Amino acid sequence: MTVVLDASALLAYLQDEPGGAAIEGVLAEAVMSSANWAEVVQKSLAAGVVVEGMREDLEALGLEIVSFTPEDGEMAGRLWLQTRQAGLSLGDRACLSVGMRLDVPVLTCDRIWTTIGLALDVQVIR
Numbered sequence: 001m002t003v004v005l006d007a008s009a010l011l012a013y014l015q016d017e018p019g020g021a022a023i024e025g026v027l028a029e030a031v032m033s034s035a036n037w038a039e040v041v042q043k044s045l046a047a048g049v050v051v052e053g054m055r056e057d058l059e060a061l062g063l064e065i066v067s068f069t070p071e072d073g074e075m076a077g078r079l080w081l082q083t084r085q086a087g088l089s090l091g092d093r094a095c096l097s098v099g100m101r102l103d104v105p106v107l108t109c110d111r112i113w114t115t116i117g118l119a120l121d122v123q124v125i126r
Contacts, residue, residue, distance in 0.1 A: 002029040004099040005063070006108035007039035007091060009125055014044070014054075019109060019126030028062030031102065035068040035094040072097040086112045096120065 003026050010032060013023035023030070032040075037055070044051050055065065075097035076090060083093060092110065096118065099106035105121035106113075113122045 002026065003031070003104055003123075004095060004102060004106045005030050005032045005036070006095040006106060006110065007032075007036045007043070008109035009107045010036075010040050010058075010063075011043055012109055012125060014040070014049075015047075017126075022125040023107065026107070027058070030062065030107075031064045031066050031098070031104075033068045033072065033094050033098040034065055035072075036091055036098075037065045039091045066098065068094055068098070069101070072101060075100060082118070083116055086116055088113070088116075096122075 005023065009019070009023055012018065013020040013027070041051050041054075044054065059065070072094065076093040079088070079093040079096055083096075088096075092113070095106055095108070096113070099120050100118075105123050107123050107125055109124065109126055111124050114124060
């Protein structure tokens with residue numbers, strides 16, 4: 001496992017948007033928190049996508065969906081102080097907290113993440 005995917009990054013891949021090709025190249029070594037997976041499912045349903053089998057298909061390509069732990073939850077809560085001016089959501093902070101726990105880069109479409117000054121490798125895919 002080499003990277004943590006934000007929901008925006010996986011959605012770019014699933015919807016064939018700019019930056020999605022970057023995700024295809026790392027999917028076999030990517031993880032996503034269960035909290036961010038919930039966001040992917042919600043946004044897919046809102047777009048009229050049939051989600052049955054989607055998780056299994058992505059897992060077959062190598063994506064690992066990891067539990068959002070109590071420690072991740074505490075870190076996400078604590079990150080609010082540092083990220084509130086940038087307007088990061090709970091889902092954003094969930095992704096960052098898992099990246100911090102695993103000490104691996106985080107891939108996102110949200111450029112604002114690079115301005116926060118976290119001790120974490122944040123890579124913007126578009």
